[in-house]
Amino acid sequence: MGEKKLVDARGMACPGPIAKLTRAYREAKNGDIIEILATDQGFIPDIKSWVESTGNKLLELGQDGSGVIRAVIEVTAKK
Amino acid sequence: MRALKGKRAVIVGGGSGGIIAANLLAEDGMDVTLVTDNQYHFFQPANLFIAFRGDPAEKYTRNVSELLNPKVRLRVERAKRVDLGNRTIFTESGIKIDYDYLVVAAGARLDYDSLPGLRETREMYGDYYSTPQSAAKVWETVKGLQVGKFVIAVPDLIIKCPPAPHKGTFLAASYFKREGRSVEVELLYPSPHIYTEAELAKTVEEKMRTFGNITFRTSFMIDSIDVEKKTVISMSGEEVKYDAIVSIPFHKGPDIEFEPSNVKDDDSFIKVDKNKLNIIGYDDSYAIGDCTNAPTSKTGVAAHLGAFTVWKRINGENAKYSGRTNCPMITEDEAIFVISDYEHKPVRQRFSKLKRLMEDIFVAMYFPSLRYPKRFEPIFDAYFKATEPEVLGERGW
Known part of the structure; x- marks a missing residue:
């Protein structure tokens, strides 16, 4: 079982939550779980697209009543 | 008061x-x-x-x-x-x-040690994030490149002037075009669009296409730069060859x-x-x-x-x-x-x-x-x- 990391990118519109995610991803290894919190609506399509093109796994993606988007990814694509 | x-x-x-x-x-x-x-x-x-x-x-x-x-x-x-x-x-x-x-x-503070090859490529080709002297070295690189591929590599997005990698791409492409040189400029970028915001990315992408000598890869997470083989390697193992490269350092x-x-x-x-x-x-x-x-x-x-x-x-x-x-x-x-x-x-x-x-x-x-x-x-x-x-x-x- 890998490590679990939390990336809090709430309130970040520019350069956006992906900027914070890529920093956490760099440190991660296969099997690690990264949980990202964001409020930027663009993050929903962006995280889907990023996970698909980088070949990682999106375990959860949802939004709560207050608008906070929560995505959980499993790192699987590191060589 | x-x-x-x-x-x-x-x-x-x-x-x-x-x-x-x-x-x-x-x-x-x-x-x-x-x-x-x-x-x-x-x-x-x-x-x-x-x-x-x-x-x-x-x-x-x-x-x-x-x-x-x-x-x-x-x-x-x-x-x-x-x-x-x-x-x-x-x-x-x-x-x-x-x-x-x-x-x-x-x-x-600019950090050139968080990625293998970053410091070496800066010494060889210069960069435009640190000092005017290092930027002048980029000019030497650009002037000397007659044919091949010029790569602008973006390993991280928490950087000064987020559009600077794109500016470098546009200005380099214009120079090579004006000089009539067969040099392709390729931008390697970690986010899923060629700018961090999707709508703006469309505008930027359209502009890049009009140049004819600009290419780019998105969701490209750089793992290292192999200076000997002149190759950028992504975290999933993808490889991009270059003839000259300018990389954006990490910021702390x-x-x-x-x-x-x-x-x-x-x-x-x-x-x-x-x-x-x-x-x-x-x-x-x-x-x-x-x-x-x-x-x-x-x-x-x-x-x-x-x-x-x-x-x-x-x-x-x-x-x-x-x-x-x-x-x-x-x-x-x-x-x-x-x-x-x-x-x-x-x-x-x-x-x-x-x-x-x-x-x-x-x-x-x-x-x-x-x-x-x-x-x-x-x-x-x-x-x-x-x-x-x-x-x-x-x-x-």
């Missing part, structure tokens, strides 16, 4: 934020000391003009002393330690300076010790209230610009507006920084501005020649606007008000 005459302000950093803050506070009659480890101030965006147009570095370099109000005491030395509770800073040589108000504007917070140390985050950025810009837990100490953890772009506009916010707050006003950005993305003859704030993602933009002219006007205004910030404020203020994301709205600009 508070009685500030004779109160002591210490400013750390000789970039645009530090100089503007020092000059504003000195005009209030405060006893201002500015501590910086570099006697020179560079107009950083011009590194692009040095790197891709061969402009002389001197044109964009000034002594910090000539940009400061003569009443400001300048100390060219590294600030080593800040004791927030005791309102004291210590310089590298051990000099102790007490303050009533502190403004840290120390900028970001400044190398200054703080007491208490928990005012810095894991990357050494200084934790601030994103609107009031005071260092978390202190109401007499502020941090502005690239050295903070404020969730906005690392850009001169944030430093400029941050300096004004802090100056007003020290004067007792309830001023707030909105997170406003205004990052120009230029080609040789057109530009767009990445305009956003904490509440609004970047607004839609159309490339125009007028915006490119506005950028040239700003370059001409830059040094005087540091020396005489109050005189220039009405111009900047009118511009910022007219172009607020709220005002531009869905229609964009």
Whole structure:
């Protein structure tokens, strides 16, 4: 079982939550779980697209009543 | 208005934020000391003009002393330690300076060691993030490349001037086209679109396609650069060959010790209230610009507006920084501005020649606007008000 990391990118519109995610991803290894919190609506399509093109796994993606988007990814694509 | 005459302000950093803050506070009659480890101030965006147009570095370099109000005491030395509770800073040589108000504007520290090959490629080909000298090295690289592939590599997105990788791409592509050289410019970018915001990315992508000699890869997470094989390797094992490469370094917070140390985050950025810009837990100490953890772009506009916010707050006003950005993305003859704030993602933009002219006007205004910030404020203020994301709205600009 890998490590679990939390990336809090709430309130970040520019350069956006992906900027914070890529920093956490760099440190991660296969099997690690990264949980990202964001409020930027663009993050929903962006995280889907990023996970698909980088070949990682999106375990959860949802939004709560207050608008906070929560995505959980499993790192699987590191060589 | 508070009685500030004779109160002591210490400013750390000789970039645009530090100089503007020092000059504003000195005009209030405060006893201002500015501590910086570099006697020179560079107009950083011009590194692009040095790197891709061969402009002389001197044109964009000034002594910090000539940009400061003569009443400001300048100390060219590294600030080593800040004791927030005791309102004291210590310089590298051990000099102790007490303050009533502190403004840290120390900028970001560039890190070339977090990625294998980054330091070596900088030595070989230069870069346009660190110094005008290193930018001049890029110009040598560009001039010498007759055929092949010129790569601009972006390993990380928490960087100064987020559109700078794109500016470099456009300016390099224009140069190679004008010279009639068969050189392809490829931008390697970690986010899923070629700019961090999807709508703006479409505009940028369209513009890139019109060049004919620009290619790019998105969601490209760089693992390392193999200098021997002239290859960039991604984290999933994809390889991109290059003939010359310019990489963007990682950015960290400044190398200054703080007491208490928990005012810095894991990357050494200084934790601030994103609107009031005071260092978390202190109401007499502020941090502005690239050295903070404020969730906005690392850009001169944030430093400029941050300096004004802090100056007003020290004067007792309830001023707030909105997170406003205004990052120009230029080609040789057109530009767009990445305009956003904490509440609004970047607004839609159309490339125009007028915006490119506005950028040239700003370059001409830059040094005087540091020396005489109050005189220039009405111009900047009118511009910022007219172009607020709220005002531009869905229609964009």
